[in-house]
Amino acid sequence: MKNNKLVTVMAIMLVAILLVGTIAVVAVLKLTGEDKKEEPTIDEVLEASVDIPEVTTNLASNDFIKISFKIETDSKEAKEELEKRDFQVRNIIIYELSEKKSEELQGVEGKKGLEETLKTKINSLMQDGKIKKVYITGSILQ
Secondary structure, three states: OHHHHHHHHHHHHHHHHHHHHHHHHHHHHHHHHHHOOOOOOHHHHHHOEEEEEEEEEEOOOOOEEEEEEEEEEOOHHHHHHHHHOHHHHHHHHHHHHHOOOHHHHOHHHHHHHHHHHHHHHHHHHOOOOOEEEEEEEEEEEO
8 A cells, every 4th residue: 555655656746747847848949949030031121121312411521421321120111111201311311421520431430330320310210110220332432
């Protein structure tokens, strides 16, 4: 009788351990699976991007710049909103460039700084999505 109880308790404990282990494995796989977001394809990036045509403006250093951009959004809805806000985006670009000196825009760091500044300022306008990245697609500084 005593052996029978011992075997029953051991079987129950073994089943409980297996059940807890299975739940832990499933939870870990589910949580790590959600973190692995796939990068969008180039077609998806293009579908959610807006071209900003060439802007020509004076800089603070009395030089001038011709520059164009492609702005990547996080969704088609954000793209549609950004297309409607084209005039506001161009206004932000002109204001930002008018405060820059030509030395500030030369080199990789200067261009990256401008891209990040524009991203932040344009994101403050957005209601239906976010700007993921701002790309400079053309630039002539004189």
